[in-house]
Amino acid sequence: MGNKYCYQRVDMSAKTVIVTGATAGIGYVTAKHISMMGAKVILACRSEDKATQAIDNMRAEYSQWVQKRQKAKSKTKNKKRDTVEEPQPDELNLEFMKLDLTSLKSTTDFVHNYKSRGYSLNVLVCNAGIALPPKELTEDGFEKQFQVNYLSHFLLTLQLLPLLKSSSPGSRIINVSSVGHARGELNLENIQAQLSYSRIPFYGNSKLYQIMSMFSFQRRLEGSGVNVTSLHPGVVNTEIDKTYQDYWMKNVWGFFRRTGMLIDVEKGAATSIDLAVNPEYNDVTGVYFSECKRTTPSSLSRNVEKQEILWKYSLECLKDYLDDNILEQIGEDRKEVKDVGENDNI
Structure with missing residues (x-):
């Protein structure tokens, strides 16, 4: 554990x-290990019951880790060792706050709730995701x-920018994307499945847009x-296949799991943790990582013209949830933000 x-x-x-x-x-492993380093960590998720159980489990696992560490230290206390004292909080500082990403109102309510508590913000890890649901x-x-x-x-990031700026320099936004972004496309005529829908391509689209x-x-x-970075964590043995309602996909994922083709969640979370805590990344921004290494994302993701088309479209999707202060933070004018589909050039 470390x-x-x-x-x-x-x-x-x-x-x-x-x-x-x-x-x-x-996400569980990321939150736990960052908290083990002494940070206050907010678990932003839908279910209070699941979050409460997760917090109890994290604290129990941490307690076991501390006990093992103390035993190891006692066995070597008479030996000369070159050691670096690592952080070890008395108790993990974890808190649940409700966030339902299927609702823009819930996302905005989360931000209002967060700000009302007077918390600062140093790192935002955009980790939650779903994969391959039916249309x-x-x-x-x-x-x-x-x-x-x-x-x-995207909305969460925009609304939390003032807090991230207040905690700068060294504030970080981390997008957990996927190598699946390479299969994505940007087609506004079908971006909301207006014409057709296929689960894997639309998953790739969503991950492309993060980058x-x-x-x-x-x-x-x-x-x-x-600073803002994004990452591919690896093909991780998580519970994401619970969202698969296709028998064929469940079988494929089960095959990957049985044959050892999936990496464990500890290794899968390592890149997110590294980007969140490593002081070497204080000035690193606009970089995509894959399994802890800098790498180059798809050519489409790097296309500036396409990036700006997506940016404009995204602001139009969110125009009712962005006040003038937020728009000013990103150098935008409300007059330029229109309803989705209002501008024929989009």
């Missing part, structure tokens, strides 16, 4: 971190993978002290 993978344990005791989708999978529109009228994986996180928005934020946040 530096087994690509990250090192550092002192995060003065930091506050939000991790979306932190009740299971790599479904959210209450806001958007294709579900588009909204959960991308648009609501494209990273580059758009990078340009607009230059000099602000707020």
Whole structure:
């Protein structure tokens, strides 16, 4: 529980971190290990029951880890060792706050609730996601993978920018994307499945948009002290296949699991943790990582013209949830933000 993978344990005791989708999978591991370094970690997710159970489990696992560590220290106390004292809080500082990414109102309510508590914000880990559901529109009228994986996180980031800027330099936005982004496309005529829908391509679309928005934020946040990165965690053995309602996909994922083709969640979370805590990344922005290494995302994701088309479309989707202060933070004028579909050039 610590530096087994690509990250090192550092002192995060003065930091506050939000991790979306932190009740299971790599989000759970990410939240736990960052909290183990002393940070205050907000579990932003839908279910209070699941979050409460997750927090209890994290604290129990941490207690067991501390006990093992103390035993190991006692066995070597008379030996000369070159050691670095690592952070070890008395108790994990974890808190649940409700966030339902299928709802733009819930996303905005989360931000209002968060700000009302007077918390600062150093790191935002946009981790929550769904994969390959049947075609479904959210209450806001958007294709579900588009909204959960991308648009609501985009809104969350925009609304939390003032807090991230207040905690700069070194504030971080981390988008958990996927190598599946390489299969994505940007076609506004079918971006909400107006013409057709296929589960894998639309998953790839949502992950593509996360990376494209990273580059758009990078340009607009230059000099602000707020950095933005994105990552592919690896093909991870998580519970995401619970969202698969296709018998064939469940069998494929089950085959991957049985044959050892999936990496464990500890390794899958390592890149997210490293990007969140590593002081070497204080000035790193606009970079895509794959399994803890810098790499180059698809050529489409790097297309500036396409990035700006997506940016404009996204703002139009969210125009009722962005006040003038937020638009000013990103150098936008409300007069330029129109209803979706109002501009024929989009």
